[in-house]
Amino acid sequence: MDARQLKVEAARAALAHVGDGMRLGIGTGTTAEEFVRLLAEKVATGLKVIGVPTSERTAALCRELGVPLSTLDETPELDLTVDGADEVDPDLTLIKGGGGALLREKIVAAASGRMIVIADKSKMVGTLGRFPLPIEVNKFGLRATEIAISAAAAKLGLSGPVTLRMTGSQPFVTDGGHF
Template structure:
């Protein structure tokens, strides 16, 4: 029931609920990965089952694909879709220009490919993710397993000339073994503290041999939807230069809450 949800989960839910209002019949929708995106997938599934919404979803990870199928969303590949109407995803950090850090859930490569193949990218999040400067959250970069330690050294050396506060990096682990992405790669988390020029850093990182992609999403996000525990929702559109506030009610009888708390 909604009364059993934490304030952060309520904030995630109302942001997700507002975001699915952007989805219309017949759309091809990119489905993000992570805890906030999971709320969005469940909201869309409810619309498919109860309102007859007809969409095709392109998931950004195997776990999102599994959830989408579970809630009744038709899943297709990006190659089948070719282009998407909208992608809805979460973020680990965002700044005033709606630049993002993503990849905390390990799906940054597929997330960036899907987001850039969309007419619009909508990010759903809570106020805790807003920062003045990106970098407090460790920046993930996906690297191939071969020679990853060499790649790590090259990245740390490159960071000397970048406008960042720190240069340490760590290999992401899954228990006693390196974390493995859906593409069979590893992730290095860069502990930068503060990123002065995200666009420059993104371009330079991708030139390092062994780096597949980085978690900086620059000039990709169009709309950020912020959810709050009291039901308030703030929608910021970077292209229109608008900020709109709304309030959503969540009731203990809501079917989605029942599903989540079972």
């Protein structure tokens, strides 16, 4: 099986947990996009669900494919969230948020009764850390926040640079408008 087919199979396994009338958190990333495509096929054949997307990119794909959407303010309690991961270790500890929707992903997950994380084998690692740990921060007080993050990491015995993700010459901005 190629990488895309593995993502499709992971998405199909998650879709088996979706029932009629469910309120779904719909995650971000390439595997979550495969879930959206499969979900859209079920919606086209009569499945009734409402989705709350965790990113603008996911929202656009859902609209394009006909998956009904809501906001978390309109639908504050969700039955299930299906989302991807950047890395997963053998204990199922994971890193998420590298796509720029970290805060939204966490808020949607917290509003859900259950969460299914879908990932193909390329996301499995022996030890977390191959992928940088994303931390979404408010633009206000950026330097003070950077110092606080460095101090907290040092207290935990962690090392490595705290860096601001860039897009060209500009700081990367998340869907929530943060760095």
